[in-house]
Amino acid sequence: DGGITQSPKYLFRKEGQNVTLSCEQNLNHDAMYWYRQDPGQGLRLIYYSQIVNDFQKGDIAEGYSVSREKKESFPLTVTSAQKNPTAFYLCASSYASGYEQYFGPGTRLTVT
Amino acid sequence: QQQVKQSPQSLIVQKGGISIINCAYENTAFDYFPWYQQFPGKGPALLIAIRPDVSEKKEGRFTISFNKSAKQFSLHIMDSQPGDSATYFCAARAANAGGTSYGKLTFGQGTILTVHP
Numbered sequence: 001d002g003g004i005t006q007s008p009k010y011l012f013r014k015e016g017q018n019v020t021l022s023c024e025q026n027l028n029h030d031a032m033y034w035y036r037q038d039p040g041q042g043l044r045l046i047y048y049s050q051i052v053n054d055f056q057k058g059d060i061a062e063g064y065s066v067s068r069e070k071k072e073s074f075p076l077t078v079t080s081a082q083k084n085p086t087a088f089y090l091c092a093s094s095y096a097s098g099y100e101q102y103f104g105p106g107t108r109l110t111v112t
Numbered sequence: 113q114q115q116v117k118q119s120p121q122s123l124i125v126q127k128g129g130i131s132i133i134n135c136a137y138e139n140t141a142f143d144y145f146p147w148y149q150q151f152p153g154k155g156p157a158l159l160i161a162i163r164p165d166v167s168e169k170k171e172g173r174f175t176i177s178f179n180k181s182a183k184q185f186s187l188h189i190m191d192s193q194p195g196d197s198a199t200y201f202c203a204a205r206a207a208n209a210g211g212t213s214y215g216k217l218t219f220g221q222g223t224i225l226t227v228h229p
Contacts, residue, residue, distance in 0.1 A: 043156070096214050097215055099144050099215070100146070100161070101158070101217055103156045106154070106155050
């Protein structure tokens with residue numbers, strides 16, 4: 001099966017804890033992206049990576065961190081510095097040109 | 113200048129009607145305009161896309177109309193069905209600064225479409 005997997009589907013954490021969201025793709029895409037989705041606010045870019053061992057901040061990177069050690073994997077850590085972490089997180093991938101992006105099924109994070 | 117403005121925020125259409133969602137942009141460097149469809153609790157799925165050298169693209173009941181001079185593009189869903197009820201996002205792609213072939217998408221705010229039976 002080709003595609004993008006995100007795990008877990010639902011995640012619950014206490015305030016003050018860091019949490020890492022997983023994203024894996026087997027589409028042989030060079031580029032990977034993390035978006036945050038809140039009701040009525042569309043998709044906001046957190047971080048993106050267009051090649052292994054390199055990544056760039058998106059529009060709302062504060063309180064998040066990423067790594068890109070393998071082409072297939074792009075984990076996102078939501079740190080305790082993120083003031084409002086409860087949201088639906090979406091991972092996507094594409095060829096480096098950034099044209100057709102394909103999305104994973106998302107992880108819903110709830111922090112209380 | 114990187115923004116893509118989408119309207120309306122929500123849209124209610126009767127079964128069999130035409131749904132129209134509009135997007136506008138400022139950045140003339142955008143070179144690819146996709147539309148995504150998202151069902152509740154799922155990731156967005158690429159629906160249809162257009163490049164700026166074409167004024168219209170049709171795939172089944174879905175049509176993109178593109179007006180380069182007005183910097184606007186729209187999605188038309190003909191014969192709308194209850195199964196089309198979803199959130200629709202427009203987007204635009206621009207190359208990264210520095211002349212590389214890399215690029216990324218900027219998304220509109222989304223339109224919640226409800227098709228009544």
